[in-house]
Amino acid sequence: MNKEYIAYCGLYCGNCAVKVKVEPASKILYEEMKKAGFEEIIHFIPDGDKFWSFLKGMVVDGVCISCKDGSGNPGCKVRICAKEKNVEMCALCESYPCEHFADFFEGYPILEHDNSVFKEKGMDAWSKLQDERQSRGFTYTEKENK
Numbered sequence: 001m002n003k004e005y006i007a008y009c010g011l012y013c014g015n016c017a018v019k020v021k022v023e024p025a026s027k028i029l030y031e032e033m034k035k036a037g038f039e040e041i042i043h044f045i046p047d048g049d050k051f052w053s054f055l056k057g058m059v060v061d062g063v064c065i066s067c068k069d070g071s072g073n074p075g076c077k078v079r080i081c082a083k084e085k086n087v088e089m090c091a092l093c094e095s096y097p098c099e100h101f102a103d104f105f106e107g108y109p110i111l112e113h114d115n116s117v118f119k120e121k122g123m124d125a126w127s128k129l130q131d132e133r134q135s136r137g138f139t140y141t142e143k144e145n146k
Helices: 017-035 038-044 048-061 077-085 099-107 110-121 123-135
Strands: none
Touching (some): 017 038, 038 048, 077 099
């Protein structure tokens, strides 16, 4: 497990659809386009240079790491609160779960379970759960029964 991918809210960014599906697909698209000679003609296509620069950036730098590293929504209330309270993960906060999580639990119902695992069983159990999901190619866009 890459601990850089642990978000304040308890999501594991290594299980994000962008990391699991979009980044690998961008690498394939970039390589195929390069083989087909698009690097030489891309500037003839409207906005081709912007697209090529964006695609190459996804391949070289990746899309993001986690909110702790500056990716994601800078106005996220969970992120702002965690930084103000200096907690590594909200599940460790004495106020958890707080009002900031209503929207998160709606969008990521699995998050409430995951944070309970972290709070009750610790980082090792939580990490194992995330690693198991990652080995199956799980992403948060899928429905899973914990």
